[in-house]
Amino acid sequence: MSVVNYTRTLQKVILNIGPRCYHRWVTTASVALRIRDSKQNFRCRLWCGLLTPVHYQYSTEGNTSKVPSVATWEPVLENQLPPAKQVPADLVDKLERLALVDFPNQEGLVCLKKAIRFADQLHVVDTEGVDPMDSVLENRALYLREDAVAEGDCADRLLQLSKDTVEEYFVAPPGNIPLPGREEC
Amino acid sequence: MAASSAGIGTLLCKNINKQIEIFYPTNRRYTWCVIRRICTSISRFRCQGQIKRKSAPKELVGVVGLEVHAQIQSITKLFSGSQVRFQAPPNSLVSFFDASLPGTLPVLNRRCVEAAVMTGLALDCVINRKSLFDRKHYFYADLPAGYQITQQRRPIAVDGTLTYSHLGGTRRNTLITKSVRIKQIQLEQDSGKSLHDDRRGQTLIDLNRAGVGLMELVMEPDMSCGEEAAAAVRELQLILQALGTCQGHMDEGQLRVDANVSVHRPGDPWGVRTEVKNINSGRNLARAIDYEIQRQVGVLKNGGTVQNETRSFDRKSGHTLPMRDKEGLQDYRFMPEPNLPPLIVYDRPSTAPPCVHPSQVVVLEEVRAGLPELPRARRTRLVESYDILPEHSFTLVNEDGLTDYFEAVVKETKAGPRKVIGWVNQVLLGLLHHHSLSVSQSPVTPQMLAQLLNLQENGQISSSVAKQVFQELWRAPGKTAQQIIQEQDLGIVSNTTEIHRICQKVVDSHPDQVQAIRGGNKKVLNKLMGLVQKETKGRADPVLVRSILEEKTS
Numbered sequence: 103m104s105v106v107n108y109t110r111t112l113q114k115v116i117l118n119i120g121p122r123c124y125h126r127w128v129t130t131a132s133v134a135l136r137i138r139d140s141k142q143n144f145r146c147r148l149w150c151g152l153l154t155p156v157h158y159q160y161s162t163e164g165n166t167s168k169v170p171s172v173a174t175w176e177p178v179l180e181n182q183l184p185p186a187k188q189v190p191a192d193l194v195d196k197l198e199r200l201a202l203v204d205f206p207n208q209e210g211l212v213c214l215k216k217a218i219r220f221a222d223q224l225h226v227v228d229t230e231g232v233d234p235m236d237s238v239l240e241n242r243a244l245y246l247r248e249d250a251v252a253e254g255d256c257a258d259r260l261l262q263l264s265k266d267t268v269e270e271y272f273v274a275p276p277g278n279i280p281l282p283g284r285e286e287c
Numbered sequence: 288m289a290a291s292s293a294g295i296g297t298l299l300c301k302n303i304n305k306q307i308e309i310f311y312p313t314n315r316r317y318t319w320c321v322i323r324r325i326c327t328s329i330s331r332f333r334c335q336g337q338i339k340r341k342s343a344p345k346e347l348v349g350v351v352g353l354e355v356h357a358q359i360q361s362i363t364k365l366f367s368g369s370q371v372r373f374q375a376p377p378n379s380l381v382s383f384f385d386a387s388l389p390g391t392l393p394v395l396n397r398r399c400v401e402a403a404v405m406t407g408l409a410l411d412c413v414i415n416r417k418s419l420f421d422r423k424h425y426f427y428a429d430l431p432a433g434y435q436i437t438q439q440r441r442p443i444a445v446d447g448t449l450t451y452s453h454l455g456g457t458r459r460n461t462l463i464t465k466s467v468r469i470k471q472i473q474l475e476q477d478s479g480k481s482l483h484d485d486r487r488g489q490t491l492i493d494l495n496r497a498g499v500g501l502m503e504l505v506m507e508p509d510m511s512c513g514e515e516a517a518a519a520v521r522e523l524q525l526i527l528q529a530l531g532t533c534q535g536h537m538d539e540g541q542l543r544v545d546a547n548v549s550v551h552r553p554g555d556p557w558g559v560r561t562e563v564k565n566i567n568s569g570r571n572l573a574r575a576i577d578y579e580i581q582r583q584v585g586v587l588k589n590g591g592t593v594q595n596e597t598r599s600f601d602r603k604s605g606h607t608l609p610m611r612d613k614e615g616l617q618d619y620r621f622m623p624e625p626n627l628p629p630l631i632v633y634d635r636p637s638t639a640p641p642c643v644h645p646s647q648v649v650v651l652e653e654v655r656a657g658l659p660e661l662p663r664a665r666r667t668r669l670v671e672s673y674d675i676l677p678e679h680s681f682t683l684v685n686e687d688g689l690t691d692y693f694e695a696v697v698k699e700t701k702a703g704p705r706k707v708i709g710w711v712n713q714v715l716l717g718l719l720h721h722h723s724l725s726v727s728q729s730p731v732t733p734q735m736l737a738q739l740l741n742l743q744e745n746g747q748i749s750s751s752v753a754k755q756v757f758q759e760l761w762r763a764p765g766k767t768a769q770q771i772i773q774e775q776d777l778g779i780v781s782n783t784t785e786i787h788r789i790c791q792k793v794v795d796s797h798p799d800q801v802q803a804i805r806g807g808n809k810k811v812l813n814k815l816m817g818l819v820q821k822e823t824k825g826r827a828d829p830v831l832v833r834s835i836l837e838e839k840t841s
Contacts, residue, residue: 187743200618202426232354236419236623243640244628246710249361249398252368253382260378260386269378274428276483 183222189215298529340804345552347587349580350560351516352508353467355523356501356543357533358477359402365476365500366393366436373539378495385498387432391624397649399474399500400443402532405631406653407444407472407504409526409661416632418443419472420624423616428492429479437503439621443630449506449526453629453682453782462678467519477501508547508557512580513573519546525559525662537568544572548579550587554734558583559593563607565600575600579607633718635743665690673697673704682712688726689716695733702740710736712755718761730764732755739768749828751820752777777826783835786819786827790835793818804840812836 194205194214205211257270266273295790364371369382383393407414419441422434446467456465472514479497504523510516524535524542535542549560563579578600583593598607633639634648639648662684669680669690683690693711696703716734719729739760743753752772759771772778773810793815794801803811812833819832 132335164421197620200424237625237628239626239628242628242648243643244395244630246649247363247401248395248646249363249367249396250368251363253384254369254380256383257376257378257381258585260383261380263386265386268489268491269380271482271493273489274481274492274622276485276488278426278491279704 177224178226182226183219184225186219186222188214189218291786292627332733345554345716347550347581347584349511349576350508350513350549350551351510351580352547352556352560353504353516353574354504354545354547355504355506356519356545357406357504357527357535358541359399359533360503360533360541361396361398361402361500363396363398363714364498365396365399365474367498368394369498371499372495375495377491379496380495381497385431389797393436393624395627395630396500397646400630401654402500402530403443403472403474403502404649405530405658406420406504406527406532407447408502408655408658409530410444410447410449410469410472412444412447412469412472412746414440414444414632416634417441418630418632420474420627420630422624423621424620424622426795427478428490429494429497430781431494431497434622435476435478436515436624436627437475438473439624442471444472444634447468447472449519449523450504450712451519451522454678455514461682462679465515466520467506469507470505470507471503472505474505475501477504480761499548502591508549513576515531516546516576517569517573520572521685522662524569529661529665530657530660537566540567546579547575548573548576548583548623549593550583561593561595561607563599563600564610568604571602573598574602574605575607578605582607596805606703625638642787646808650805651659670835673708675704675708679708679712683708686716686726692726692729696737696740699737700732700740701744707740709711709759710740710780714757731760732764735764735768742768742772748780749826751829754828757821777824784836786823786831789822789827790832790839792841793822794836801840812840815840 150235189211194211196280198205205214261267261272264272296528304452309777320369330356330561358371361371363369364382364385367382367384369385370380372380382391384393397734404414405748418438421438421439423437426433448466449469450464450466452462452464455461466542477499479492479495481492483490506519510519520537520542524537524682527533527535527542533541539545546561546563546566546567548558549558551558561579561583563575567576579598586593597610599610600607633650634650636648636650637647639645641648666684669675670677682694691713693707696707696711700707715729715731719726736757739753739756742748743750748756753765756768758773760766760768766774797815797818800811800815804815815836816829816832818835820827820829
């Protein structure tokens with residue numbers, strides 16, 4: 103049997119045992135290493151590993167886990183989504199200018215439309231009365247630093263990063279260079 | 288205006304109706320016809336009046352809203368530990384976060400939060416207990432990250448009022464007090480400085496200023512002319528300087544003001560607004576706003592439309608010019624800042640969570656208790672303790688250091704505060720403005736002025752002589768007032784016989800004036816007094832001279 107088949111059988115076995123206890127997963131790499139020993143030794147060690155499951159602190163017996171045993175997600179049907187929005191040419195120009203992303207051809211536009219359609223799936227979720235979360239840190243305290251000088255004075259190191267410098271100043275083109283218009287492409 | 292005139296029209300109609308009813312109470316039908324005729328004639332007049340008013344349009348008035356960026360006076364920047372200093376070698380005060388190198392994160396400065404809260408409390412704002420940070424994206428070379436961390440959704444303070452006064456009226460000596468609403472105060476980062484080198488077609492970027500904490504104060508468009516805007520900014524400067532949160536020097540860029548100007552007729556919706564930038568002093572602000580209002584009125588009167596654009600003020604010509612590099616309406620793509628949790632400000636020390644260190648907590652009660660004396664409290668204190676007019680205290684507080692000067696003089700002299708105010712506000716301030724000096728550079732110290740006033744109080748010199756001596760002190764500050772009086776023999780002439788003689792001489796040489804006085808014209812007496820004073824070189828006591836002249840000419 104090949105290495106891949108070994109890992110596949112292993113996964114089937116563990117899934118069938120169920121999520122009551124957490125096992126140390128045997129990765130493909132460690133399987134490959136063990137194959138260098140004799141196959142019999144390997145099988146023996148593997149089964150020993152399986153039979154001595156490692157209980158971590160959150161594995162409890164007698165308590166149902168929130169992870170469902172069968173997948174519960176359903177594909178979102180096309181008719182559940184809001185009507186597809188058209189992407190006019192000047193909107194594409196504006197997006198290119200704001201985000202400096204290039205949509206050079208029809209494929210890029212098709213990709214954009216597909217991405218918008220994919221994101222439209224979020225509209226199916228009912229968010230009535232739920233505050234939006236903008237960061238996973240929202241329940242943490244914001245750290246306030248004391249007003250004392252701790253950094254700075256590294257002009258030479260910063261200027262080394264720039265290709266073009268003039269007397270300790272960074273050099274930039276005069277103002278924003280406008281993107282070429284649609285006709286010039 | 289339209290509403291009130293309509294109201295007057297209806298009132299007129301009603302009054303005439305009432306009168307008619309009183310006159311012809313018996314014949315009701317006749318009354319009704321008469322009323323109808325008169326009503327129609329009045330309403331026709333009203334319509335005609337309105338038509339007339341429409342053809343001569345209502346005055347276009349300006350609407351001005353200000354956006355003020357005040358640089359927070361702190362040792363380090365808002366989100367990094369590099370120093371804040373005005374002039375330093377280029378790019379020497381830049382940390383890795385300010386240069387937006389990958390892997391750097393913002394760490395908020397406690398002093399900036401306290402400064403914003405103090406300013407909010409001083410301007411009677413509602414402090415948001417929980418405020419959030421956002422990213423405002425736009426591309427420009429002096430913004431290395433491509434975005435600026437600001438507070439757009441929930442700023443730290445909202446809904447405040449700035450009460451300001453300015454000297455107005457026909458003789459510019461009446462204090463007019465107005466107020467402007469403050470929409471919000473938010474913390475944000477400053478961008479770097481760019482020096483345009485047009486000859487070589489490049490821009491040189493200095494990031495020393497990038498990341499410095501700014502307080503953006505957005506005001507509602509409640510003002511209507513440049514003078515009001517300049518007065519509001521001056522009051523804001525005084526408040527920020529008193530709090531110590533910002534030094535407020537517009538020429539050094541610590542206080543940047545952008546004006547949003549539009550014109551409309553009262554009652555109509557607001558017109559298209561333009562933004563005026565590059566203003567570096569209060570006087571230039573007034574000039575820029577007035578020019579822009581006039582320009583927009585001119586454009587509308589010629590039938591054109593005002594463009595929504597950004598204009599730059601050129602202080603040499605006093606004109607506003609369209610700024611280059613502006614690409615229509617910007618879409619900033621605001622996004623919540625993912626690296627910063629919400630900023631929480633607590634009411635009392637007891638409401639702060641117990642496990643958090645006190646240095647990590649900003650408490651409103653403590654900040655409120657630490658607020659110093661604000662300018663308007665200072666003005667009322669001066670008016671109450673020295674019994675001077677509000678206009679005087681306004682001038683005192685408006686000029687840097689003048690209040691201390693005034694209080695020092697009052698302490699050392701016997702003269703009353705009202706007399707001292709006259710000297711300080713008119714004589715001293717006039718000379719300072721003439722020579723463009725500040726109060727601290729005045730050659731006449733408070734002690735010297737106090738001595739001079741004491742001499743005047745004692746009766747050793749007259750008031751006109753005192754003014755002369757003041758001018759001398761200004762020119763040659765090494766000498767004391769006493770020395771000058773002795774040298775130039777400016778002591779008061781109290782020898783009555785001498786004064787009698789001089790008065791007699793003047794009366795004899797001007798018989799027609801004496802006749803006029805005897806005829807009843809008392810004002811000519813002043814002319815005779817002037818002549819006597821000229822004879823005595825201003826040393827005579829004016830009260831004595833007046834009494835003698837009156838006696839002689841009666």
